[in-house]
Amino acid sequence: MNPAKFFQRLLQLAPVLLGVSFIAFMMLAMTPGDPVALIIGEHAATPEQIETLRRDLGLNQPLLQRFASFLADAVTGNFGTSFYHRRPVAEVIGERLPATIELSLVALIVALVTSIPLGVLAAIRKNTIFDRIATLFSLVGVSMPGFWLGILLIMIFAVNLQLFPVAGRIGFSHEVDPITGFMLIDTLLHRNFAAFGETLRYIALPAVTLGLPMAAILMRVTRTSMLEVLQQDYVTFANAKGLKPRRIFFRHALKNALIPTVSVAAIETGSLLGGNMIVETIFGWPGLGRLVVESIFVRNYPLVQAAVLLYAVTYVLLNFIADILYTLLNPRVKL
């Protein structure tokens, strides 16, 4: 991709981010409920004290001025101070982000490693009992409310079988100094394999809960595209060339069949990141989604504002990554 195109895309980003910020801002501003009253709660406060708090939170300025200063600060990387944490929003979000990304990525991996083999096998054994079972599995995956699935998994695997823990990222017998913030990576960097194993046990249930609907979608995509690819002339031609079946399968069919899967996966990762608040709540996962939802309920404007912006940037980036992956896998297309 040449630099000019790159900058063109970057420029397209600006109005989207501005629009997202503005809508988020207006939505919050129009939502009834006063953060100051929420913070004070039932306790006594004199009007002066209320005014002081309002000023400390930066809520005493007119609406548009607040938006303008949010934008001006945001450009410099300053997203304000979280009303409740009393710390810079960027810091609070930064602490939570790795957990969310890690969970999403593991869920993505879970989705990919289940969906691709299943989808491919379902395509190869089209209309067999295996195909039907895999299809049913995928449809059940997208047909269950996530929180219900999560609670069922907890009941079965944590309470009854006691195979997995209920909540958290890791137990307390290990101390892992954060390096990257990703527990699975950090434990490996520390060569603490016991902790790595434990981290895996902790992430298993939430990742499965989060990954299952996506696995279902990806399985459908993979199956369809594999079926399509298997009908392509180049697969027939590869067969006519007398290539070994394994080579036809992996080098000719699978590589092309995965193009849509990878694109869809990249885009869907965005919805994983933005859709995991329910899973995070159920599994006590210290991620961003839960924090953002809580912040909406307590009118923690700066945090919601920054998080929404972050989601939008992620969305744009993921689309970008999807495009790049698409190009890499598909030499016909040039960015």
Next chain:
Amino acid sequence: MTVIASSTAGAPGLPIWRQNLRVFCANKSALFASAVVVLFVAMAIIAPIIAPHDPNDTDLFRRLQPPVWKEGGDWAYILGCDALGRDILSRLIYGSRISIFIGAAVVLFATVIGILAGLAAGYLRGWVDVVISRIVDILLGFPYLIFAIGLMAMMGPGLVNIVLALVYKEWVIPCRVVRGETLAAREQEYVEAARAVGASSGHIMLREILPNILSAVTVISTVRMANVIIMEASLSFLGLGVQPPTASWGEMVAGGREFIMEAWWVSTFPGLAILALVLAINVASQGLRDAFDPRFAE
């Protein structure tokens, strides 16, 4: 050239949609799934007739009464009772109204808006396209659930607000599809022919292009309907569901999860109901897709 292609084209002479319908009807699981959906819709319509009890009739003495086959169960309340002693079966039956209403209303509004916006963007191009595409980009930049939560917080809970909150973003999906299809259709001969004879833009969009892309949109809409029903459950989980005493499946699962160990039936039956309906919609829509949108046919 393949023999298969010529054989699936079906009997020549029949209109395309009849042929498609034949293919659809040959798909037994899709047919069965459609029957299930129809059954649910029928259940929703005649709920007052078939529900054994008033779904809102509370009786604290029946709190968390188990289903009939468990000890303490009773034939009058086959699936047991919820935390307020209301009949779960009756609430399930009435709840189908809400789930189906939300699913249908959201998808209907979203599809209509999405079609109009998509047609305008794809056919008129120019600034219309720029504006609509930008709005679509911006809305897509929001995580779905967070956007819905924000709107629900803004408007307050309630059935109408749930529909609105979901429509606000849902229309983007059909819009994108329609825009793409319209862009492609624009270059087709039949559109150029219509333009050549001086048909108005509105006529071309609604009378020429729309019928040709409708099947693709319909297929997408049915899939989205399944999604919307799940979304309603998610909003209920976050405490942004329908207002009491309305029974909605999402609300029943969400409210019953507290009792999952003590009284599993409270959340399990509505959960299964969601699963069944959404599964049926998904299977049926897949059948529709295979039959009516041959590009996706497998």
Next chain:
Amino acid sequence: MGTFKHLMLASMIALGSAISPTFAQDLIIGFSKEGETLDPANHRNRETETLLRNVYEGLLTRDASMKLVPEIAESYEQVSPTIYDFRIRKGIRFHDGSDLTAEDVRFTFERILKEGAMGDGQTSPRQGLLGPVTGVELVDANTVRFNLSEPWPILPAMLPNQQIVSKAFVEKNGTAGMATQAMGSGPFSLGEWRRGEALILNRFDDYFGGSPEVPPVGRACVDRAIFRTIPETASRVAALLSGDVHIINELPNSSIRQIQASGVADVVEVNGTRSFFLAMNMQGEIFDDIRVRQAAAHAVNKDLLIDKILGGSAARIEGILSPDAFGASELPQVGYDVEKARALLAEAGYPDGIDITLDAEGAYRDMAEAIASMLTRAGFRTSVAISETTMLTQKWRTAGGPKSGDMWLSSWGNGSLDPFDIFAPTHATNDRGNSAGYSNPELDKLLAAAAIEMDAGKRAEMYHRAEMTIVADQPYVYLWVPRDIYGVSKRVEGFHPSADSRILLHDVCLK
């Protein structure tokens, strides 16, 4: 030889515990919320205080019966109605080993009280919790004096909620540093704060032992106390049953039987401090008639609701005060009587009943629906409207402003268990929590007088009179004070939850 063996053994144990922390005893609490900050002066959040209370301590604390007892203070005296002197206990150490001095205490309160004292021009959000306290000064090296602008009998009751920080530590790290670091004098020191996930506390071996009036005195029992954040109730219960955690808070009533039957855990309850009631909009046309309000009071079967929905774990109230509160007294009961309710409603001009809306938060959805169906049976055709807390407070707690709505299932906390911070706020004319829009000048006067009455006997009697007044006027349907319910593993010994929802882990041991 014997000595040598002992030495070996001791060093092996020491080594063992140093190398492998798995030998350590970890007490894990499944907690519903996350702490917002570690700075005790920079939040107004009950859960945050619960967490910090094991790291930081107050001048005073409460024993299991909620009685005020000295903690960091050795003793205190009221010099005049507006001056209190606190003697600071000697030998208390912060976790870094430094001594806790009167200057630390003075600094702590100045940081809360003084405008802009938090740095960056910010003022502590806890300023308002100290009411009329104008300043704190040192009388001598061991005595701190509180100066008040007016008499405020509940100052001691408010002090357990203010935690003493280390001046040196604050000055070194600033308010920004205090948000994520802690240097207190409590039984546990901060180990690690895994944001959003867990707060790990280590036992502080040099702990002074705690208030001598709350035995046992001494250092904490377990090596580490860990709060794990599990916001979802079903998951919290699951974590207790699976043995992941040892104590959970906010156990739902519906799980009590399940926990008791599990064999691995027990249920521990403690009287709460939050009074629940139905606020009726006396500024509206319906509920300005006392007969309508009385009808509503007779329509609600409190005992049945407590028994069925709250699993019996709540104390029925007839007035605003919890049975445990100062000044609480025996009051005439408003009995459940549907016929009477209908009659009163008819008498008030609604023989065919009336349509009303009951506002409630999502968390009380079931309860609101149950109440609504009871009201409906008595002629109030009630529909429930669920809203967010913040919207409901805006709608109802207008402090005298115009009010819409019919009825609200609401509550008011009374952490101090002193009528001061519950009675006047909810009943004085135009006060901040007066969601009924109730106004009785006689009562206003009585409450104002009671607030500054220094004689406990007289004060209690005044509150009794106030209670009788509100029972007569019935601005609210007073419902109950729910008990706080904890699920506690059978491995846990010595856990006594306290009514103000603190979770003190000083005395808790693990089997």
Next chain:
Amino acid sequence: MKKRVLLEVNALKTTFSTRAGPVTAVDGVSLTLNEGECLGVVGESGSGKSVTFASVMGLVRANGRIEEGEIRFMGRDLRAMSAEELRLVRGREIAMTMQDALTALNPSLRIDEQLAEMMEAHLDDLPVFGPARKRAIRDRSVEMLRLVGIPSPEARLQQYPHEFSGGMRQRIMIAIALACRPKLLIADEPTTALDVTIQAQVLDLISDLRRELGMSVVFITHDLGIVAEHCDRVMVMYAGQVVEEGETSEIIEQCRHPYTRALLASIPRPELRGQSLNPIPGNVPDLRDVTNECRFRSRCAYAVPACSRPVMMREIAPGRKTRCIRDGELA
């Protein structure tokens, strides 16, 4: 000079199961192909010509099955072979090109890989190890590209299929097919996807290579022009059956089946090339419900009541066969 028989197919019957029921796409096809010979197979879409040769190569789609018949290649029974044995025949001894090189070449692999994998799969005279093997393959690849007339083959090996023009792609596909010097090349509609001007070049190339490499070629086509110019013999197929067979010149000049006649009549002379065939009124019968009668009967201008009986393939002269009871009247 009597040439040796290379490929012999006897009474081949291939059936597909479809949603609407079984379809016999190839119904009793027999053919013989000699070494070095060029056979043209002509018919409309759906006549079974492609399926016949897909059956020969063992490449019938998953829902299809060879019901009966015999396929012998150089005396070996291909149907009796294991999948692996058959694989070694494909590409190595029988190669195939497809209608559209754009779709037949894998879009995501470079040309060098698509050539190399063919040789890797089959050639055992390559050096066994490392760089030498690579170099040998590369040299062969360059040689093949040069053979099919690709300019600067070294550079173009590195490119992807979409970077070539249509004609070039077709040549590359031929180069790949011929990389292992097969004895038989099946060219399935080799020119349909090409511009008229390029068609001739590609056909000439195949014919040149045929002579040069001494292989047999089967052109599957619906373009009688190709047949006329390049084939020694012609086989006409209709609705899964062979309806006429013979020397090219005889068929062009004296066809003995109404279908062939209709085909020929539909082509504007003298320029035969490049015309598609669909001028005959009516449609190819639905293969799901064929009866015993002559399959062309419903469209045949010469149909008589006797045509409702089964019509057999008859040898009317050595190497000359037809499936029409009135062939005499047509001559």
